[in-house]
Amino acid sequence: MADLFSLKNRVVLLTGASRGLGRDMALTLAGAGATVLCAGRTVKELEATARAIARKGGKAHVVPLDITDEDAVRAQVRAIIRKHRRIDVLVNNAGVIHRQDIVDTETADFRKVIETDLIGQFVLSREVGRHMLAREYGRIVNISSVMAILGRASVAGYVAAKHGLVGLTKNLAAEYGPHVTANAIAPGYIRTELNIPLQRNKDFNAMLEQRTAAQRWGKPEDLRGALLLLASDAGAYITGHTLVVDGGLTTILA
Ligand SMILES: NC(=O)c1ccc[n+]([C@@H]2O[C@H](COP(=O)([O-])OP(=O)(O)OC[C@H]3O[C@@H](n4cnc5c(N)ncnc54)[C@H](OP(=O)(O)O)[C@@H]3O)[C@@H](O)[C@H]2O)c1
Structure with a gap:
Protein backbone atom coordinates (compact mmCIF):
# COMPACT_ATOMS: atom_id res chain seq x y z
CA MET A 1 0.00 0.00 0.00
CA ALA A 2 2.94 2.37 0.59
CA ASP A 3 3.36 2.60 -3.21
CA LEU A 4 -0.02 4.30 -3.41
CA PHE A 5 1.46 7.42 -1.78
CA SER A 6 4.87 7.13 -3.46
CA LEU A 7 6.33 10.02 -5.44
CA LYS A 8 9.20 8.00 -6.85
CA ASN A 9 10.42 9.49 -10.15
CA ARG A 10 8.06 12.45 -9.80
CA VAL A 11 9.28 16.01 -10.26
CA VAL A 12 7.62 18.45 -7.85
CA LEU A 13 7.73 22.24 -8.08
CA LEU A 14 7.11 23.60 -4.57
CA THR A 15 6.88 27.35 -3.88
CA GLY A 16 7.76 28.81 -0.50
CA ALA A 17 10.19 25.97 0.22
CA SER A 18 12.62 28.21 2.09
CA ARG A 19 11.02 28.01 5.53
CA GLY A 20 7.90 27.31 7.58
CA LEU A 21 5.40 24.83 6.19
CA GLY A 22 7.15 24.74 2.82
CA ARG A 23 10.40 23.47 4.29
CA ASP A 24 8.61 20.54 5.95
CA MET A 25 6.66 19.88 2.73
CA ALA A 26 9.93 19.79 0.76
CA LEU A 27 11.36 17.16 3.12
CA THR A 28 8.10 15.18 3.04
CA LEU A 29 7.88 15.15 -0.76
CA ALA A 30 11.55 14.20 -1.11
CA GLY A 31 11.06 11.50 1.54
CA ALA A 32 8.32 10.02 -0.63
CA ALA A 48 19.48 25.02 3.40
CA THR A 49 16.27 23.12 2.56
CA ALA A 50 17.96 21.41 -0.38
CA ARG A 51 20.95 20.47 1.82
CA ALA A 52 18.62 19.00 4.48
CA ILE A 53 16.99 16.87 1.78
CA ALA A 54 20.36 15.74 0.42
CA ARG A 55 21.51 14.78 3.94
CA LYS A 56 18.57 12.37 4.09
CA GLY A 57 19.46 10.89 0.71
CA GLY A 58 16.78 12.80 -1.24
CA LYS A 59 16.91 14.89 -4.41
CA ALA A 60 16.37 18.65 -4.52
CA HIS A 61 17.26 21.71 -6.59
CA VAL A 62 17.00 25.40 -5.82
CA VAL A 63 14.75 27.54 -8.03
CA PRO A 64 15.11 31.27 -7.28
CA LEU A 65 11.68 32.72 -7.99
CA ASP A 66 9.41 35.60 -7.04
CA ILE A 67 5.96 34.23 -7.85
CA THR A 68 4.60 37.76 -8.39
CA ASP A 69 7.01 38.26 -11.32
CA GLU A 70 5.06 36.78 -14.24
CA HIS A 84 14.00 18.00 -15.87
CA ARG A 85 11.73 17.11 -18.83
CA ARG A 86 8.58 17.49 -16.74
CA ILE A 87 6.70 18.83 -13.73
CA ASP A 88 4.42 16.15 -12.30
CA VAL A 89 3.26 18.02 -9.19
CA LEU A 90 2.86 21.73 -8.47
CA VAL A 91 2.47 22.77 -4.83
CA ASN A 92 1.46 26.43 -4.58
CA ASN A 93 2.51 27.04 -0.98
CA ALA A 94 4.15 30.50 -1.00
CA GLY A 95 2.10 33.17 0.72
CA VAL A 96 2.19 36.37 2.75
CA ILE A 97 -0.14 38.09 5.21
CA HIS A 98 -0.77 41.74 6.03
CA ARG A 99 -2.31 42.55 9.42
CA GLN A 100 -4.27 45.80 9.58
CA ASP A 101 -7.91 46.82 9.87
CA ILE A 102 -9.62 47.56 6.56
CA VAL A 103 -10.14 51.26 7.32
CA ASP A 104 -6.38 51.73 7.78
CA THR A 105 -5.18 49.46 4.95
CA GLU A 106 -3.61 51.03 1.85
CA THR A 107 -4.81 49.56 -1.45
CA ALA A 108 -1.20 48.70 -2.30
CA ASP A 109 -0.92 46.49 0.80
CA PHE A 110 -4.20 44.72 -0.01
CA ARG A 111 -3.09 44.29 -3.63
CA LYS A 112 0.28 42.82 -2.60
CA VAL A 113 -1.45 40.02 -0.67
CA ILE A 114 -3.79 39.27 -3.59
CA GLU A 115 -0.81 39.27 -6.00
CA THR A 116 1.17 36.84 -3.81
CA ASP A 117 -1.62 34.61 -2.44
CA LEU A 118 -3.92 34.37 -5.48
CA ILE A 119 -2.57 35.78 -8.75
CA GLY A 120 0.81 34.04 -8.39
CA GLN A 121 -1.03 30.73 -7.97
CA PHE A 122 -3.14 31.50 -11.08
CA VAL A 123 -0.05 32.26 -13.20
CA LEU A 124 1.85 29.18 -12.00
CA SER A 125 -1.18 26.90 -12.43
CA ARG A 126 -1.66 28.25 -15.96
CA GLU A 127 1.99 27.94 -17.04
CA VAL A 128 2.56 24.53 -15.42
CA GLY A 129 -0.99 23.44 -16.30
CA ARG A 130 -0.44 23.82 -20.07
CA HIS A 131 2.47 21.44 -19.76
CA MET A 132 0.57 18.98 -17.53
CA LEU A 133 -2.38 18.94 -19.93
CA ALA A 134 -0.10 18.17 -22.87
CA ARG A 135 1.51 15.33 -20.89
CA GLU A 136 -1.84 14.09 -19.59
CA TYR A 137 -0.60 13.90 -16.01
CA GLY A 138 -0.54 16.33 -13.14
CA ARG A 139 -1.34 17.12 -9.53
CA ILE A 140 -1.84 20.68 -8.34
CA VAL A 141 -2.05 21.33 -4.60
CA ASN A 142 -2.90 24.87 -3.49
CA ILE A 143 -2.24 25.84 0.12
CA SER A 144 -5.25 27.85 1.20
CA SER A 145 -6.27 28.32 4.85
CA VAL A 146 -9.14 28.13 7.32
CA MET A 147 -9.34 31.81 6.36
CA ALA A 148 -11.08 30.47 3.22
CA ILE A 149 -13.95 29.38 5.47
CA LEU A 150 -14.05 32.06 8.15
CA GLY A 151 -13.47 35.79 8.17
CA ARG A 152 -11.25 37.43 10.78
CA ALA A 153 -10.64 41.05 11.66
CA SER A 154 -7.40 42.65 10.41
CA VAL A 155 -6.51 40.20 7.61
CA ALA A 156 -8.93 41.17 4.81
CA GLY A 157 -6.50 40.67 1.90
CA TYR A 158 -5.49 37.25 3.19
CA VAL A 159 -9.10 36.14 3.76
CA ALA A 160 -10.11 37.37 0.28
CA ALA A 161 -7.14 35.69 -1.41
CA LYS A 162 -7.57 32.37 0.41
CA HIS A 163 -11.31 32.28 -0.42
CA GLY A 164 -10.34 33.07 -4.02
CA LEU A 165 -7.81 30.26 -4.07
CA VAL A 166 -10.50 27.73 -3.17
CA GLY A 167 -12.58 29.04 -6.09
CA LEU A 168 -9.59 28.92 -8.43
CA THR A 169 -8.95 25.32 -7.34
CA LYS A 170 -12.51 24.33 -8.32
CA ASN A 171 -12.08 25.96 -11.71
CA LEU A 172 -8.72 24.30 -12.30
CA ALA A 173 -10.44 20.99 -11.53
CA ALA A 174 -13.22 21.82 -13.98
CA GLU A 175 -10.83 22.73 -16.79
CA TYR A 176 -7.88 20.39 -16.25
CA GLY A 177 -9.54 16.95 -15.99
CA PRO A 178 -9.47 14.08 -16.66
CA HIS A 179 -5.73 13.53 -16.11
CA VAL A 180 -4.76 16.56 -14.02
CA THR A 181 -6.23 17.03 -10.54
CA ALA A 182 -6.36 20.28 -8.58
CA ASN A 183 -7.06 20.41 -4.86
CA ALA A 184 -6.46 22.68 -1.90
CA ILE A 185 -5.38 22.17 1.68
CA ALA A 186 -6.83 24.54 4.27
CA PRO A 187 -4.54 24.42 7.29
CA GLY A 188 -5.55 25.73 10.68
CA TYR A 189 -3.06 27.57 12.89
CA ILE A 190 0.44 26.14 12.63
CA ARG A 191 3.40 27.82 14.33
CA THR A 192 5.58 29.56 11.71
CA GLU A 193 6.99 33.06 11.13
CA LEU A 194 3.68 33.99 9.48
CA ASN A 195 1.78 34.05 12.79
CA ILE A 196 4.36 35.12 15.40
CA PRO A 197 2.08 37.94 16.68
CA LEU A 198 -0.66 35.35 17.40
CA GLN A 199 1.77 32.94 19.10
CA ARG A 200 2.64 35.77 21.51
CA ASN A 201 -1.01 36.64 22.17
CA LYS A 202 -2.24 34.93 25.38
CA ASP A 203 -5.95 35.42 24.60
CA PHE A 204 -5.51 33.99 21.13
CA ASN A 205 -3.71 30.92 22.48
CA ALA A 206 -6.48 30.29 25.01
CA MET A 207 -9.15 30.68 22.32
CA LEU A 208 -7.33 28.29 19.97
CA GLU A 209 -6.84 25.62 22.61
CA GLN A 210 -10.50 25.85 23.59
CA ARG A 211 -11.89 25.91 20.04
CA THR A 212 -9.88 23.07 18.53
CA ALA A 213 -10.85 19.48 19.29
CA ALA A 214 -7.09 18.78 19.22
CA GLN A 215 -6.65 21.49 21.92
CA ARG A 216 -3.35 22.71 20.46
CA TRP A 217 -1.61 24.60 17.68
CA GLY A 218 -0.85 22.56 14.58
CA LYS A 219 2.67 21.41 13.70
CA PRO A 220 4.07 21.45 10.14
CA LEU A 249 -11.18 24.51 14.55
CA THR A 250 -13.81 25.22 11.89
CA THR A 251 -16.18 22.42 12.86
CA ILE A 252 -16.71 23.51 16.44
CA LEU A 253 -18.63 26.56 17.67
CA ALA A 254 -17.04 26.95 21.06
N1 LIG B 1 1.27 28.86 9.35
C1 LIG B 1 -0.06 28.75 9.35
O1 LIG B 1 -0.68 28.68 10.41
C2 LIG B 1 -0.82 28.72 8.06
C3 LIG B 1 -2.19 28.43 8.14
C4 LIG B 1 -2.93 28.37 6.96
C5 LIG B 1 -2.31 28.58 5.75
N2 LIG B 1 -0.98 28.85 5.70
C6 LIG B 1 -0.38 29.06 4.38
O2 LIG B 1 0.72 28.20 4.22
C7 LIG B 1 1.67 28.79 3.33
C8 LIG B 1 3.03 28.81 4.01
O3 LIG B 1 2.95 29.61 5.16
P1 LIG B 1 4.03 29.59 6.34
O4 LIG B 1 3.28 29.64 7.59
O5 LIG B 1 5.02 28.54 6.10
O6 LIG B 1 4.66 31.05 6.12
P2 LIG B 1 6.17 31.56 6.16
O7 LIG B 1 6.95 30.82 7.19
O8 LIG B 1 6.08 33.05 6.25
O9 LIG B 1 6.73 31.15 4.73
C9 LIG B 1 6.21 31.75 3.57
C10 LIG B 1 6.95 31.20 2.37
O10 LIG B 1 6.44 31.84 1.18
C11 LIG B 1 7.53 32.33 0.42
N3 LIG B 1 7.13 33.51 -0.34
C12 LIG B 1 6.50 34.61 0.11
N4 LIG B 1 6.34 35.49 -0.90
C13 LIG B 1 6.87 34.93 -2.00
C14 LIG B 1 7.03 35.35 -3.36
N5 LIG B 1 6.60 36.53 -3.79
N6 LIG B 1 7.64 34.52 -4.22
C15 LIG B 1 8.09 33.31 -3.82
N7 LIG B 1 7.97 32.86 -2.56
C16 LIG B 1 7.39 33.67 -1.66
C17 LIG B 1 8.60 32.64 1.47
O11 LIG B 1 9.89 32.61 0.90
P3 LIG B 1 10.75 33.92 0.52
O12 LIG B 1 10.38 35.00 1.48
O13 LIG B 1 12.13 33.42 0.65
O14 LIG B 1 10.38 34.20 -0.90
C18 LIG B 1 8.43 31.48 2.44
O15 LIG B 1 9.13 30.35 1.98
C19 LIG B 1 1.12 30.19 3.02
O16 LIG B 1 0.42 30.16 1.80
C20 LIG B 1 0.17 30.45 4.16
O17 LIG B 1 -0.83 31.36 3.83
C21 LIG B 1 -0.21 28.93 6.84
Whole structure:
Protein backbone atom coordinates (compact mmCIF):
# COMPACT_ATOMS: atom_id res chain seq x y z
CA MET A 1 0.00 0.00 0.00
CA ALA A 2 2.94 2.37 0.59
CA ASP A 3 3.36 2.60 -3.21
CA LEU A 4 -0.02 4.30 -3.41
CA PHE A 5 1.46 7.42 -1.78
CA SER A 6 4.87 7.13 -3.46
CA LEU A 7 6.33 10.02 -5.44
CA LYS A 8 9.20 8.00 -6.85
CA ASN A 9 10.42 9.49 -10.15
CA ARG A 10 8.06 12.45 -9.80
CA VAL A 11 9.28 16.01 -10.26
CA VAL A 12 7.62 18.45 -7.85
CA LEU A 13 7.73 22.24 -8.08
CA LEU A 14 7.11 23.60 -4.57
CA THR A 15 6.88 27.35 -3.88
CA GLY A 16 7.76 28.81 -0.50
CA ALA A 17 10.19 25.97 0.22
CA SER A 18 12.62 28.21 2.09
CA ARG A 19 11.02 28.01 5.53
CA GLY A 20 7.90 27.31 7.58
CA LEU A 21 5.40 24.83 6.19
CA GLY A 22 7.15 24.74 2.82
CA ARG A 23 10.40 23.47 4.29
CA ASP A 24 8.61 20.54 5.95
CA MET A 25 6.66 19.88 2.73
CA ALA A 26 9.93 19.79 0.76
CA LEU A 27 11.36 17.16 3.12
CA THR A 28 8.10 15.18 3.04
CA LEU A 29 7.88 15.15 -0.76
CA ALA A 30 11.55 14.20 -1.11
CA GLY A 31 11.06 11.50 1.54
CA ALA A 32 8.32 10.02 -0.63
CA GLY A 33 10.79 9.78 -3.51
CA ALA A 34 10.25 13.00 -5.47
CA THR A 35 12.86 15.31 -6.93
CA VAL A 36 11.84 18.58 -5.27
CA LEU A 37 12.38 21.90 -7.01
CA CYS A 38 12.49 24.33 -4.10
CA ALA A 39 11.21 27.75 -5.20
CA GLY A 40 11.24 31.06 -3.36
CA ARG A 41 13.06 34.38 -3.13
CA THR A 42 15.60 33.69 -0.37
CA VAL A 43 18.22 31.53 -2.06
CA LYS A 44 20.26 30.94 1.11
CA GLU A 45 17.24 29.42 2.89
CA LEU A 46 16.31 27.38 -0.20
CA GLU A 47 19.84 26.01 -0.26
CA ALA A 48 19.48 25.02 3.40
CA THR A 49 16.27 23.12 2.56
CA ALA A 50 17.96 21.41 -0.38
CA ARG A 51 20.95 20.47 1.82
CA ALA A 52 18.62 19.00 4.48
CA ILE A 53 16.99 16.87 1.78
CA ALA A 54 20.36 15.74 0.42
CA ARG A 55 21.51 14.78 3.94
CA LYS A 56 18.57 12.37 4.09
CA GLY A 57 19.46 10.89 0.71
CA GLY A 58 16.78 12.80 -1.24
CA LYS A 59 16.91 14.89 -4.41
CA ALA A 60 16.37 18.65 -4.52
CA HIS A 61 17.26 21.71 -6.59
CA VAL A 62 17.00 25.40 -5.82
CA VAL A 63 14.75 27.54 -8.03
CA PRO A 64 15.11 31.27 -7.28
CA LEU A 65 11.68 32.72 -7.99
CA ASP A 66 9.41 35.60 -7.04
CA ILE A 67 5.96 34.23 -7.85
CA THR A 68 4.60 37.76 -8.39
CA ASP A 69 7.01 38.26 -11.32
CA GLU A 70 5.06 36.78 -14.24
CA ASP A 71 7.98 36.89 -16.71
CA ALA A 72 10.21 35.11 -14.20
CA VAL A 73 7.56 32.41 -13.62
CA ARG A 74 7.28 31.82 -17.39
CA ALA A 75 11.06 31.66 -17.79
CA GLN A 76 11.58 29.33 -14.81
CA VAL A 77 8.82 26.93 -15.88
CA ARG A 78 10.37 26.74 -19.37
CA ALA A 79 13.85 26.22 -17.89
CA ILE A 80 12.63 23.48 -15.53
CA ILE A 81 10.93 21.56 -18.32
CA ARG A 82 14.08 21.86 -20.47
CA LYS A 83 16.24 20.54 -17.63
CA HIS A 84 14.00 18.00 -15.87
CA ARG A 85 11.73 17.11 -18.83
CA ARG A 86 8.58 17.49 -16.74
CA ILE A 87 6.70 18.83 -13.73
CA ASP A 88 4.42 16.15 -12.30
CA VAL A 89 3.26 18.02 -9.19
CA LEU A 90 2.86 21.73 -8.47
CA VAL A 91 2.47 22.77 -4.83
CA ASN A 92 1.46 26.43 -4.58
CA ASN A 93 2.51 27.04 -0.98
CA ALA A 94 4.15 30.50 -1.00
CA GLY A 95 2.10 33.17 0.72
CA VAL A 96 2.19 36.37 2.75
CA ILE A 97 -0.14 38.09 5.21
CA HIS A 98 -0.77 41.74 6.03
CA ARG A 99 -2.31 42.55 9.42
CA GLN A 100 -4.27 45.80 9.58
CA ASP A 101 -7.91 46.82 9.87
CA ILE A 102 -9.62 47.56 6.56
CA VAL A 103 -10.14 51.26 7.32
CA ASP A 104 -6.38 51.73 7.78
CA THR A 105 -5.18 49.46 4.95
CA GLU A 106 -3.61 51.03 1.85
CA THR A 107 -4.81 49.56 -1.45
CA ALA A 108 -1.20 48.70 -2.30
CA ASP A 109 -0.92 46.49 0.80
CA PHE A 110 -4.20 44.72 -0.01
CA ARG A 111 -3.09 44.29 -3.63
CA LYS A 112 0.28 42.82 -2.60
CA VAL A 113 -1.45 40.02 -0.67
CA ILE A 114 -3.79 39.27 -3.59
CA GLU A 115 -0.81 39.27 -6.00
CA THR A 116 1.17 36.84 -3.81
CA ASP A 117 -1.62 34.61 -2.44
CA LEU A 118 -3.92 34.37 -5.48
CA ILE A 119 -2.57 35.78 -8.75
CA GLY A 120 0.81 34.04 -8.39
CA GLN A 121 -1.03 30.73 -7.97
CA PHE A 122 -3.14 31.50 -11.08
CA VAL A 123 -0.05 32.26 -13.20
CA LEU A 124 1.85 29.18 -12.00
CA SER A 125 -1.18 26.90 -12.43
CA ARG A 126 -1.66 28.25 -15.96
CA GLU A 127 1.99 27.94 -17.04
CA VAL A 128 2.56 24.53 -15.42
CA GLY A 129 -0.99 23.44 -16.30
CA ARG A 130 -0.44 23.82 -20.07
CA HIS A 131 2.47 21.44 -19.76
CA MET A 132 0.57 18.98 -17.53
CA LEU A 133 -2.38 18.94 -19.93
CA ALA A 134 -0.10 18.17 -22.87
CA ARG A 135 1.51 15.33 -20.89
CA GLU A 136 -1.84 14.09 -19.59
CA TYR A 137 -0.60 13.90 -16.01
CA GLY A 138 -0.54 16.33 -13.14
CA ARG A 139 -1.34 17.12 -9.53
CA ILE A 140 -1.84 20.68 -8.34
CA VAL A 141 -2.05 21.33 -4.60
CA ASN A 142 -2.90 24.87 -3.49
CA ILE A 143 -2.24 25.84 0.12
CA SER A 144 -5.25 27.85 1.20
CA SER A 145 -6.27 28.32 4.85
CA VAL A 146 -9.14 28.13 7.32
CA MET A 147 -9.34 31.81 6.36
CA ALA A 148 -11.08 30.47 3.22
CA ILE A 149 -13.95 29.38 5.47
CA LEU A 150 -14.05 32.06 8.15
CA GLY A 151 -13.47 35.79 8.17
CA ARG A 152 -11.25 37.43 10.78
CA ALA A 153 -10.64 41.05 11.66
CA SER A 154 -7.40 42.65 10.41
CA VAL A 155 -6.51 40.20 7.61
CA ALA A 156 -8.93 41.17 4.81
CA GLY A 157 -6.50 40.67 1.90
CA TYR A 158 -5.49 37.25 3.19
CA VAL A 159 -9.10 36.14 3.76
CA ALA A 160 -10.11 37.37 0.28
CA ALA A 161 -7.14 35.69 -1.41
CA LYS A 162 -7.57 32.37 0.41
CA HIS A 163 -11.31 32.28 -0.42
CA GLY A 164 -10.34 33.07 -4.02
CA LEU A 165 -7.81 30.26 -4.07
CA VAL A 166 -10.50 27.73 -3.17
CA GLY A 167 -12.58 29.04 -6.09
CA LEU A 168 -9.59 28.92 -8.43
CA THR A 169 -8.95 25.32 -7.34
CA LYS A 170 -12.51 24.33 -8.32
CA ASN A 171 -12.08 25.96 -11.71
CA LEU A 172 -8.72 24.30 -12.30
CA ALA A 173 -10.44 20.99 -11.53
CA ALA A 174 -13.22 21.82 -13.98
CA GLU A 175 -10.83 22.73 -16.79
CA TYR A 176 -7.88 20.39 -16.25
CA GLY A 177 -9.54 16.95 -15.99
CA PRO A 178 -9.47 14.08 -16.66
CA HIS A 179 -5.73 13.53 -16.11
CA VAL A 180 -4.76 16.56 -14.02
CA THR A 181 -6.23 17.03 -10.54
CA ALA A 182 -6.36 20.28 -8.58
CA ASN A 183 -7.06 20.41 -4.86
CA ALA A 184 -6.46 22.68 -1.90
CA ILE A 185 -5.38 22.17 1.68
CA ALA A 186 -6.83 24.54 4.27
CA PRO A 187 -4.54 24.42 7.29
CA GLY A 188 -5.55 25.73 10.68
CA TYR A 189 -3.06 27.57 12.89
CA ILE A 190 0.44 26.14 12.63
CA ARG A 191 3.40 27.82 14.33
CA THR A 192 5.58 29.56 11.71
CA GLU A 193 6.99 33.06 11.13
CA LEU A 194 3.68 33.99 9.48
CA ASN A 195 1.78 34.05 12.79
CA ILE A 196 4.36 35.12 15.40
CA PRO A 197 2.08 37.94 16.68
CA LEU A 198 -0.66 35.35 17.40
CA GLN A 199 1.77 32.94 19.10
CA ARG A 200 2.64 35.77 21.51
CA ASN A 201 -1.01 36.64 22.17
CA LYS A 202 -2.24 34.93 25.38
CA ASP A 203 -5.95 35.42 24.60
CA PHE A 204 -5.51 33.99 21.13
CA ASN A 205 -3.71 30.92 22.48
CA ALA A 206 -6.48 30.29 25.01
CA MET A 207 -9.15 30.68 22.32
CA LEU A 208 -7.33 28.29 19.97
CA GLU A 209 -6.84 25.62 22.61
CA GLN A 210 -10.50 25.85 23.59
CA ARG A 211 -11.89 25.91 20.04
CA THR A 212 -9.88 23.07 18.53
CA ALA A 213 -10.85 19.48 19.29
CA ALA A 214 -7.09 18.78 19.22
CA GLN A 215 -6.65 21.49 21.92
CA ARG A 216 -3.35 22.71 20.46
CA TRP A 217 -1.61 24.60 17.68
CA GLY A 218 -0.85 22.56 14.58
CA LYS A 219 2.67 21.41 13.70
CA PRO A 220 4.07 21.45 10.14
CA GLU A 221 4.09 17.64 10.18
CA ASP A 222 0.31 17.60 10.67
CA LEU A 223 -0.02 18.45 6.95
CA ARG A 224 2.11 15.58 5.65
CA GLY A 225 -0.70 13.05 5.16
CA ALA A 226 -2.96 15.49 3.32
CA LEU A 227 -0.11 16.63 1.09
CA LEU A 228 0.94 13.11 0.09
CA LEU A 229 -2.67 12.08 -0.54
CA LEU A 230 -3.31 14.96 -2.94
CA ALA A 231 0.13 14.88 -4.61
CA SER A 232 0.26 11.14 -5.32
CA ASP A 233 -1.71 8.52 -7.22
CA ALA A 234 -3.72 7.90 -4.04
CA GLY A 235 -5.61 11.09 -4.91
CA ALA A 236 -6.40 10.20 -8.53
CA TYR A 237 -10.20 10.51 -8.06
CA ILE A 238 -10.10 13.56 -5.78
CA THR A 239 -10.29 16.91 -7.56
CA GLY A 240 -11.69 20.36 -6.82
CA HIS A 241 -11.64 19.50 -3.12
CA THR A 242 -10.45 21.57 -0.19
CA LEU A 243 -9.12 19.37 2.59
CA VAL A 244 -9.31 21.17 5.94
CA VAL A 245 -6.52 20.22 8.36
CA ASP A 246 -7.26 22.28 11.44
CA GLY A 247 -7.64 20.01 14.47
CA GLY A 248 -11.40 20.70 14.39
CA LEU A 249 -11.18 24.51 14.55
CA THR A 250 -13.81 25.22 11.89
CA THR A 251 -16.18 22.42 12.86
CA ILE A 252 -16.71 23.51 16.44
CA LEU A 253 -18.63 26.56 17.67
CA ALA A 254 -17.04 26.95 21.06
N1 LIG B 1 1.27 28.86 9.35
C1 LIG B 1 -0.06 28.75 9.35
O1 LIG B 1 -0.68 28.68 10.41
C2 LIG B 1 -0.82 28.72 8.06
C3 LIG B 1 -2.19 28.43 8.14
C4 LIG B 1 -2.93 28.37 6.96
C5 LIG B 1 -2.31 28.58 5.75
N2 LIG B 1 -0.98 28.85 5.70
C6 LIG B 1 -0.38 29.06 4.38
O2 LIG B 1 0.72 28.20 4.22
C7 LIG B 1 1.67 28.79 3.33
C8 LIG B 1 3.03 28.81 4.01
O3 LIG B 1 2.95 29.61 5.16
P1 LIG B 1 4.03 29.59 6.34
O4 LIG B 1 3.28 29.64 7.59
O5 LIG B 1 5.02 28.54 6.10
O6 LIG B 1 4.66 31.05 6.12
P2 LIG B 1 6.17 31.56 6.16
O7 LIG B 1 6.95 30.82 7.19
O8 LIG B 1 6.08 33.05 6.25
O9 LIG B 1 6.73 31.15 4.73
C9 LIG B 1 6.21 31.75 3.57
C10 LIG B 1 6.95 31.20 2.37
O10 LIG B 1 6.44 31.84 1.18
C11 LIG B 1 7.53 32.33 0.42
N3 LIG B 1 7.13 33.51 -0.34
C12 LIG B 1 6.50 34.61 0.11
N4 LIG B 1 6.34 35.49 -0.90
C13 LIG B 1 6.87 34.93 -2.00
C14 LIG B 1 7.03 35.35 -3.36
N5 LIG B 1 6.60 36.53 -3.79
N6 LIG B 1 7.64 34.52 -4.22
C15 LIG B 1 8.09 33.31 -3.82
N7 LIG B 1 7.97 32.86 -2.56
C16 LIG B 1 7.39 33.67 -1.66
C17 LIG B 1 8.60 32.64 1.47
O11 LIG B 1 9.89 32.61 0.90
P3 LIG B 1 10.75 33.92 0.52
O12 LIG B 1 10.38 35.00 1.48
O13 LIG B 1 12.13 33.42 0.65
O14 LIG B 1 10.38 34.20 -0.90
C18 LIG B 1 8.43 31.48 2.44
O15 LIG B 1 9.13 30.35 1.98
C19 LIG B 1 1.12 30.19 3.02
O16 LIG B 1 0.42 30.16 1.80
C20 LIG B 1 0.17 30.45 4.16
O17 LIG B 1 -0.83 31.36 3.83
C21 LIG B 1 -0.21 28.93 6.84
